[in-house]
Amino acid sequence: MELSLRNVSHAYGETQVLDDISLRVPAGQISCIVGPSGCGKSTLLRLIGGLERPTEGEILQLGNPPAGCLNPLTYVFQDFALLPWRTAEGNVRLVLEEHRLTYSEVKEITYDVLGRTSLLEFRDVLPKNLSGGMKQRVAIARALAVKPAVMLMDEPLSALDAQTRELLMEDLVRLWLRTPFTSVYVTHNLAEAVRLGHRVVVLSRRPGRIRETVDISLPLDQRDRGNPMLADIENHLWDIMRDEAAEADQELVHGG
């Protein structure tokens, strides 16, 4: 399944947040969206996921979600959004209980996704006892459990420290290589974007417009840290973003 955004604009009251965004999210690829803070990245993701309606334009699903898909558009949140009163396994089960699955199906899916995120031995642990990286892995396992057509990831690694972020990036690459998934991956971190993105969409500061779209053809498994080609792309992205970020930084915050 693909997504297509046509001339999407969005405003909160008087504040124009997104301006005329047209974008195609191809199947089986990770599309990264980068842009200065406050440019409307999270808003764009909420529009794509159907949590809000755009003031103008339309967001289309092209084709049908794959067989067995329980929740076509599935989020991974920056702050994990785990239920603190449920264990790792309970948090995964939460999203399966909603569907008509037999006991053994639920069990099978739960064990499969916890295994893929190397969490099987922590399945009975409450979130309060998990590290940040493990919490986000639980959240990723939960997202995988519903076999999403598109994973909507809003700065999924931004709440983690640099080392954990590095490890989780490797985990994500491995997960993708094993079973390619479609994802819109929002980040303000250019290193993440060039490591994970098949294409990188750069937004301008608010109101967010598409400044440039960069396709990265290098396969994910060849993108080691410090690869010179990636460094070049990262520098290029930074050149585009630098002025936008500087100006965004000077703006006063309105409302909230």
Added chain:
Amino acid sequence: MADDLSAPKTTMPKTRMQVSEARPVRFRGGGFRPARRRWLGPLVFVVLIALAEWGTRSGWIGNLTLPRPSDVASTLWEMALSGRLWLHLAPSLTRLFVGATLGVSAGIAVGLLIGLFTYARAALVPLVAALFPIPKIALLPLFVIWFGIDEMSKYALIAFGTFTPTVVATYGAVDNVDRTLIRMGQSFGLSWHSIVRKIVLPGAMPGILSGLRISLAIAVILLVAAEMLGAEYGIGAFILEAGSLYDLERLFAGVTILSLLGVTISFALGLVEAKLLNWRS
């Protein structure tokens, strides 16, 4: 310390080594974190009771000022043996249980409505604010007219008294449920019912339980008041009778029962909290 600082002799500039004197950094953290001391609470009781016992025995406290704790204890013991204790305790506990169950469950239901629905909130919050400060005991005569002199009016009083604080605690707790968790539920396509049952209610549980502490304390106060105003049996009636006879030992026996009731309720709630809220860090 001084030795450590000057250890790498070759690289250390001379001026550094002549630092006047070394002293440990002053500790300024600590405090603001009450820890658990299980024995201290009971110890306070023991000391106070021992003091009263010693005072009354030595004549330092007159026997009209305070009854001797050991006499109160033997009164309680006699009451327990003769069955009079149970005669008064049973109806009180029943009233407390029925009244508080009615009030608390209605309170949680209305609190949830206010917390979840715009119109319920707009319509009911002012009403609750108007009902909250009414001294419920003042309404007892009204309840007697409405529900009759016997049990029903007492249930109603306790229910009404626990209802308003539970409503306020519940909708406050619902307001405080992490919105990102609700958004998460919606984004996974959870039904409205599942979101309320699996996200809102557990998330509001800490606030509801701490509201319950207040509600149940109010329930005990109202119970005694209602029983004082018209009941044959019950702790309140027992205390009233003892008081009118200036029988301080029985009066204090009754008061002791109430205190024990309060401690038991608080302890039971503590157990429930430890069980239900073990997920809190």
